[in-house]
Amino acid sequence: MGLLLAGLISCNQQSGKETTSTTSTYDLADSNMSQSVEPTQAVNGNYVSEGYQNRSKGYDWVGISVETTTDSTISVYVHSRTDVKKPTCTLDPTPAKRVKANVYQALLQEKPVLFTFSDTSVTISPLNQQDEGILHYYCSGGATLAGSYHKTSDQIK
Template identity: 40%
Template sequence: MKTRLFTLALLLTSGLVLTSCKEQVKENSTETPTAVENTQETTETTADTKLIDLTFASEGYATREAGSDWVKVNLKSTSPDQVTIVVSSREDIKKPTCSLETVATKVADNTYQAVLQNSQVNFSLGEGQLTIDTVNESDRGVLSFYCSGGGSLQGTYTAVD
């Protein structure tokens, strides 16, 4: 009886070992070409896409050492068609005037759009500048919601080195 169980166990174990060896050979032979193809696609895609990591600031940023109030806007790609936008402002001397963190989607060359409180807001990149404005003029009030003291995100910001 013990001999039969031992023989049965031995047969099952050898069958599993042989089966797993065959599967590994098949996987290795099919994975290698796929990996090479994926690498080529990734290289081509990366070469064609332009990821951004830019910083812009309001006029007061240049004189911040003298105590001027300023707003800074960072745009960083999360994918070829999306950017994360982080708005911050002076907080070392005063209470921060403006703050926002959102994701915007590319809608045209150099233009990204976010929806803030059901209003479409465009972030348009130009020659060393970023312009923030709503699509509909009547929605501009939403840009004041993210600022205190009567401020607004609407306007043109200059690139910061």
């Protein structure tokens, strides 16, 4: 009877570990990360919203600065227009970890957010659609960090 009880407790403890480890991380097989990661393009640089091209006409704009901190992590900094009014969106430097080639994940307000890079842009999106509201938290006036930003050679800091 004691062995049966010990076996049941052991099974319950194992299944509890499985459910908590997959709730807030990118859904990739751990073996992909440990064996080999595809080469990653250079993600360092500055990325801007569409309004940046018309900034001289007073349009709002948002800029994203990205710096590599290690082989598998980056630091993401969000800033925006500050010349006439308070900034639209801001985010202090935030670490993000590579989860697969050209995709990085950060935790914002305990929610996973993805930064997906291409040769010319970065797209910011929540891992889970129901968490999209978290990307409004860092902006004012109903704006959101969600969306695509195009790479620029301008210094935007």
